[in-house]
Amino acid sequence: MKIWRQLSVMLLLLTASTAYAERIKDITSISGVRSNQLVGYGLVVGLDGTGDKAPFTTQTFLNMMSEFGITLPVGTDPKLKNVAAVSVTADLPPFAKPGQRVDVTVASLGNAKSLRGGALLFTPLKGADGNIYAVAQGNLVVGGFGAEGNDGSSIKVNVPSVGRIPNGASVEQAVPNNFARGDSLIFNLDQPDFTTARALVDKINDMLGPNTAEALDATSIRVSAPRDTSQRVAYLSVIENLVVETGKERAKVIINSRTGTIVIGQNVMIEPVAVTHGSLTVTITEDFAVSQPNALAEGETVVVPQTNINIDNGADSRMFKFGPGVSLDDIVKAVNEVGAAPGDLMAILEAMKQAGALKAELIVI
DSSP states (O other): OHHHHHHHHHHHHHHHHOOOEEEHHEEEEETTTOEEEEEEEEEEESSSSOOOOOOHHHHHHHHHHHTTTTTOTTTTTOOOOOOOEEEEEEEEOOOOOOOEEEEEEESSSSSSSOOOOOEEEEEEEEEEOOOEEEEEEEEEOOOOOEOEEEEEETEEESSSTEEEEEEEHHHHHHHOOOOOSSSEEEEEESSSSHHHHHHHHHHHHHHOOOOOOOOOSSSEEEEEOOSHHHHHHHHHHHHHEEEOOOOOOEEEEETTTTTTTTOTTTTTEESSEEOOOOOOOEEEEEEEEOOOOOOSOOOEEEEEEEEEEEEETTTTTEEEETTEEEHHHHHHHHHHHHOHHHHHHHHHHHHHHHHTOSEEEEEEE
């Protein structure tokens, strides 16, 4: 274990001065190490007259009573008001062991008005394979609240038909995984990127030796790992804390047509284009000036871009004009200065993309 302590010290020294980078553990996940979704069907009892009247709730209630040796006469309607049929869901984290507890979410399946004050009865939770991995039971915590008056008036705060039970499920069996199998592990990038994959491989190989890591594609990186489980845990602790420079995202413009939200990514540029939109005229040009130092001064000659924005909101104005090399930031600034609505900018961006002038991926959600 001494070698892992030395590696940890080296890791801290290497990453202390790194800026504008991310840890491997923040941008990747290990193949096969994942959470699993569980779901179950149960009954919530003890409600203050806010239960549901669905036929399946009555059937479930009668089946439960028969399990306890209580049989109601055929055709008897129990007239339930304090019982609700619910779905119970939970996320089983990786490496969860029997006896550990996880949170559960409980949601009404019928027309129950509220689950406030209810208690969930014993409910098995199954995985996608149909096996039971946990059992849930306990008192609900409901954030919503509702009330009704005799005249039909009502008020509701948040959603009272959904609640949670902190630590409400007990794990009954562990989910198998391949963490301790083979001579290697695969790291999957959360955001596929060839540049980031190469940087991650280079970082690991520089730290742990050549050919320790290799990129399989833009998402997956295979890393050699010791077979011993204890050594593998220490080994991964070092790797996941390495800091790498991530590649820049593709130029993107995200438009939410329902809310009018526009998010502009980096590296978005505009080709020369003219757009007609109402009575608004925006002219944007970008020139390049040369900055020359004095004869005896120390310095370098550099080219400095100069952006000029002219705006005219006259009745006879009909055209947007954008010069070469203009960034999208200049366009947004120009449109905002004349008080144009987000809908106007959306229409302009969509038209520019169709014309091939918007050098970015346009995503409408």
